Amino acid sequence: MLNGEGFSFDQMVAFIESAPANIFFKDTSCCYRVVSEVCSLINGGRDSSIIGKTDVEIWADKTVGRRYYEDDLRIIETGEGSEWIDEFPAPDGSLYFLIQKNPVYCDGKLMGIVGLVSDVTKQKRLELELERLSTTDQLTGLYNRNFLELKFEESYPQDRYPIGLIVLDCNNLKIINDVRGHKYGDLMLLRIAAEIKEAIPDDAVAARLGGDEFLIACLRTSEEEVSGLAAKLKKRFELASDDEVSLDAAMGFAIAGDADASLHTTFREADERMYADKARSHERQR
Structure with a gap:
């Protein structure tokens, strides 16, 4: 009263x-x-x-x-x-x-x-800034693993499928860090991230998972389109390389066909294919 x-x-x-x-x-x-x-x-x-x-x-x-x-x-x-x-x-x-x-x-x-x-x-504004910091990789400006974990727990409507995942792992980052220093290793990661940002569709999401590993998620896509994007990225990395930093990465992709598919399972499939691609790259360098 x-x-x-x-x-x-x-x-x-x-x-x-x-x-x-x-x-x-x-x-x-x-x-x-x-x-x-x-x-x-x-x-x-x-x-x-x-x-x-x-x-x-x-x-x-x-x-x-x-x-x-x-x-x-x-x-x-x-x-x-x-x-x-x-x-x-x-x-x-x-x-x-x-x-x-x-x-x-x-x-x-x-x-x-x-x-x-x-x-x-x-x-x-403070709340939004804290949220941004908790979901953004501070070096590259891409999303981070925390953001993806939150997204992977969400239920997406059927009209967003198929969802294609590309896992990308930079080649030779450890060698660059050990031989030339972390400054050049960070420069490599920044350039890789910049090429990813330029290449992916507007509705795609890119994240740095940590270290030298990245993930790209594409909505309403096909296996052919995801394969084409992976090839496009490899070409962009090649063209963006110079005497200062050479850009190279192993990639693997997988498709979640519908809402019943697990994005965690799809990620594991793409991750396994990325490691297979990395192994082939090592064989070619021998």
Whole structure:
């Protein structure tokens, strides 16, 4: 229960305006009736111009306005509140706002909806950066093994299959590290990663699994297309090689034909074929 004593109406308004969140109240027609100054400026300009209007009327982005309005209707109908974080593009990076809405009752009768809009941009950006760091290889900028493990546990809809996996293992990285130093080993990995990024389809995913091993996952692909991509990569590595660093890698690929196929099993098949390719490469060098 809200209690207060000895405060004027103007003082109560000042409290609301100074709250660390934007506050609004809508009636049962989903029209704004009370808004904090910041809330009003964000949505409708000065002079409380959003008063008496619904979100459909005030939002330039009609998709957002319709979504907010439909959520208001749901709250009015069910008496259940809502809470979510929305992203809004901005020149200096996306802004994030936590939106919380609850029905308001007085003497058992529904009066409308009260809402809070809190700026959580700083927290959300930190969360996204931590997520990026946990799923990104810091040397190459590709995804890492942690990201793939999470992806392999997901269930993909049938329309994403067949999924082709290419496992790629750099040849001679240990020799380069031992003879020329890790600076050149890192340069080799960076160049391999750059060629992978340039060669793969837009909807493909590439990751560094660790050390000198990479994986590429291609959606809605065929064995012929995956084989062609592997050949394309080998050619790109050859053309990108120079006196400073020679790019070379063993590869193996496998196809998960449908949603019943295990991506872990498909990975093992591709990995085995990669090692077979590496063995053939060693035989040719003898």
